Amino acid sequence: MISFKKVEINDKKWIDILLAAADMRGCHYNFTNIFAWSKIYNYRVARIDDYLLVKGVNLDGVPYYFYPAGQGDPKFIIEAMEQDAATCGYDFILAGLSTENIAVINSLFPARFEYTERRDSFDYVYLLDKLVTLSGDKIKSKRNHVNHFKKHNIWSFEQISSENLAQCWEMNLEWCKAHGCEDEKQLANENCAVRRCFDYFMELGLEGGLLRSEGRVVAYTMGDKLNSDTYDIHIEKALEEIQGAYQMINREFATLIQKNHPELIYINREEDMGQEGLRKAKLSYHPVKMEEKYWGKFVGLKSV
Template sequence: MIAFRPITIDDRDWMSEKLREDDRQGCEYSFANNFIWSVIYKVEVAEVCGCCVIKFDAEGEDCYAFPIGAGDKKAAIMQLLTHAKEDNSKLYIESIEEADREFLEKYFSGIFQIEENRDSFDYIYTVDKLTSLAGKKLHGKRNHIARFKDNEDWSYEPMTAENKQECYDMNLKWCDRRACKWNEDMSDEQCALNQAMKYFDALHLEGGILRKAGEIVAFTIGERLNSDTYVVHFEKAFPEIQGAYPMINQQFVMHNCQEYSYVNREDDAGDEGLRKAKLSYYPDILLKNYTAREI
């Protein structure tokens, strides 16, 4: 059987190299994303036929991300099929992009049932759109930002070792104010955010902070995803402060993403509120995601 082992921060270099070889645009193919959520999803990794294979828990079921890197993907999937059989289970693969779906249909025809996973579609926007917010469709976003700027006592700054604790404290306040909506998903996100804060520098993460009257009212954390795409992992703002969300979105892109063409703001995980918010920016790419279950 394949010798999977829990992901650690020491896996960053070799996994990042495999990710660069594929240059994928999906948010699942970020080392940081897999690492910070590793406690929640029991993430394990292995090198199989020159590919990186990520294993994780999907509601109690073993699941695997599509193999990444310049290795032999066909051979890697064949080994995964054998691995699942030896484990008395059926192979289940997630994080499958369009080209991966075509690959499976070409080389493994009749072996998998492949389905769209709408909850995992990534919302990707051009940097130009999120910077300028030009056009009639985004008029409302510009208005909200204008209301935020009505009070000139605001500032934007990068997240640093000196102000990270303030961001952590702000997030606790954000959670307290939403106590009536607290659920397991928010608890899981808190765990992932703690990991991101703890390993911020080792993961090469970047952050931006928005203040009003000296108090942090919003922050964002992201990183380089591939050669032309930046990914935003976290974005928090006090919702009662008009314009805080669109303002931190725009400011972070202006300060951190100008050397890229696109910004991936991840999926909506099936949350209707998130879906509405992400669609309100009219994504330039809605990156499809599929699952494949061995028949």
């Protein structure tokens, strides 16, 4: 049985080292996401050799594991995970699988897994430069919203720091009140993860930006690097009554990312969680690609 443990903030150092070496593309392979959502999905972590193992339970009570993050042949790691699931008395399910992960699994364990597409978990990935310039006819409406905001507001953009972090939280509370976070389970869960990002903003090494209109915070966003060429946006909130605030915070933070991380090519804006409005908004920016995700259920004996 694998010795899994609760995720703590001081796990960041060793987990970040393993994730950097693995250079995975899914947003779930990010310490901030693992840590922030650990109370919701009961995440536990373990290390075997140079592999990170993550174990969780979805909102329907189904236990699952992430595909192991590391370098080299993962066969014995996957076998150990399967044995852990068997010892615990539940099905062995690998969640968040990419098509590349599936190809490796099938080469090691042919016909031993059945796969299910998880469209609600697909990550939306954009070209960073496109989010900065908003060039092209496809996103002309985004430029129009930005121009409207600039025309009708005395505005400023700031990088989030210890001095203005609390003001962002106050705006977040205002956003939650308007959207009924206390009454909607999905939003309540999200806000729990958001709270952890605020509480551990410095320790997590997060970056963020806020947008003001006449001194009032009307939008904020947070993120950090996902892998060698991609930045991950964890949170983006804006007050609905301020036209163009979402588009403006999106563009201004993308500009900051490009300045601070000139080596990056993409921005991962994570999944839509099956929310129709969120899906429409993410598609409206015309992602350059989607990071597909699948569940793999073990259905046979271990390979020989």
